[in-house]
Amino acid sequence: MxxxxxxxxxxxxxxxxxxxxxxxxxxxxxxxxxxxxxxxxxxxxxxxxxxxxxxxxxxxxxxxxxxxxxxxxxxxxxxxFDRYREISMKIRAIFLEYTDLVEPLSLDEAYLDVTENKKGNPSATLIASQIRERIFQQTGLRCSAGISINKFVAKIASDYNKPNGQKTVEPDEVIPFLEALDIRKFYGVGKVTAQKMYQLGIFTGLDLKKKPIEFLNEHFGKSGSLYYNVVRGIHNSPVKPDRVPKSVGAERTFTENLSSEVFMLERLEHLSVELEQRLRKNKVAGKTITLKIKYSDFSLQTRSKTLDFYISDKSLILDTATELLYQEKLHNSVRLLGISLGNLNTDAPEIPVQTKKSLSVQLKFKF
The missing domain is CATH 3.40.1170.60 (MutS, DNA mismatch repair protein, domain I)
Known part of the structure; x- marks a missing residue:
């Protein structure tokens, strides 16, 4: 039962x-x-x-x-992107008229918990219709919505009647809905995982539900427990209005492949400036610098270094990214470079952030 x-x-x-x-x-x-x-x-x-x-x-x-x-x-x-952010903020303002429990996933999608809402409307389905109409009236753009008892099912449902539609999965419909669902429709199941599930005889939610948790953990690791729960309608993750980013980054794909490290350093300087601006906007700093390199053959490589202090300064970002660039010989010409800063101080923003100037003073007086 x-x-x-x-x-x-x-x-x-x-x-x-x-x-x-x-x-x-x-x-x-x-x-x-x-x-x-x-x-x-x-x-x-x-x-x-x-x-x-x-x-x-x-x-x-x-x-x-x-x-x-x-x-x-x-x-x-x-x-x-400036224009997309401008419109995204207008859309978010509409959401906040209905509830403070808004969790943006990106510029173009968000979760809303309207269990208790500012309009006193008991129908989440009607609220979704009103929000979609308000967005169209104020921006001229259309959207779709999914409504259900948790984030997982709502996410799947929003894709059901796209574009410009919505679907509600009532509480007593959740289990039949998930059991009948093609496994490819499950949020978080990509092409590789879907193929693996096919090989294991899992084609629908019902097939997935028949597999014991031990079997799923054996074949899918940590994700096994997630699959076991979500197909039973169990997904208790709350809507988090203050969604904290795990990293902040910037990257560029070049019109011509780069084979000279001199040209790459120039691009890294521009990326460092852009990353510093994003860090300031988010009021965060981080310790772990990751350099992303995509080669002309589309192979991908990442190189990372974790510092002993938090940084957000473009000069320190560039210094570390440069060190990572020269860490080992490049395999091929390069079509994309990216820099990201992780291990952020979101949990402890009061910790001092290192700058190039303060670091030079420390080095000057170091014995």
């Missing part, structure tokens, strides 16, 4: 093709066209695709070369 499920009213709101829709909103000549934000027909990676482009198989994280091959009429436009 299944244990009773905790009843909360969770909404997952997901903007429809957000970046591409903003571009089509601001530039009428792009409306109805196959559009890709980011990348180009020579290189780079697609950040987002309009629904017209998706009809040809174009997806985010796809190379621009492949996207153009799939859709010869594809139009590439550069991303405008």
């Amino acid at each position: 299944e244990s009773p499920l905790p009843i909360r009213k969770i909404i997952h709101v997901d903007m429809d093709a957000f970046y591409a829709s903003v571009e089509q909103l601001d530039f009428p000549e792009l409306r109805g066209k196959a559009l890709a934000v980011g990348g180009n027909e020579v290189r780079g990676v697609v950040s987002a695709a309009s629904y017209q482009a998706r009809a040809f198989g174009v997806r985010s994280a796809m190379s621009g070369v492949l996207a153009k091959r799939l859709c010869p009429e594809l139009i590439f436009v550069p991303p405008r």
Whole structure:
């Protein structure tokens, strides 16, 4: 017999093709066209695709070369993140009119806990409809929503009637809904995991539910317990309004592959400046610097170093990133570089942050 499920009213709101829709909103000549934000027909990676482009198989994280091959009429436009953030803040303000329990996942999606809400509306389904209409009225953009008893099911449900739709999974519908679900639809089950599950005879939620927890832990490690619980509707993670980032980073894909470390140092300097600005905006610092290198053959390498002190200064970031660049010989020419700062001081922001100037003073007086 299944244990009773905790009843909360969770909404997952997901903007429809957000970046591409903003571009089509601001530039009428792009409306109805196959559009890709980011990348180009020579290189780079697609950040987002309009629904017209998706009809040809174009997806985010796809190379621009492949996207153009799939859709010869594809139009590439550069991303405008400042504009996306501006609209995202307007959308978040609408959320906060209904509840303070808003957990943004990115610029274009968020969880809302409306179990108790500012409107005194007992229907999460009606609240989701109102929010979607308010977003359209104030921004001209469409979104989809999923409504259920926890974040996991709400996330899956929001993708059910896209674009411009919503789906509610009532408490007594959760178990049948999950049992009938294709395993590929489970949030967090990617292509590799799905293939592994297929090999183990797991094709639907019901197949997954039949497997004992020992079996799942043996084949999927720590994720085994998660799969065991979520297919039973058990996912007690609360909506966290102050979602703390684990790392802050910046990266760039280059129009031409870089083979000279001199040119790479120039790019790392620009990335260090950008990363410092993001750290200041988030009012955080960190100890662990990670250098991300993607080679021309698309192989990926990361190199990390953890310092004894917190930093957010662009000079110290660049110094450490440079050290990591020269740590070992590059395998090939480079198409992407990225720097991220982790091990953040989000739990102890009062700890002093090291700067280039304060470090030089310490070294000067060191015996």
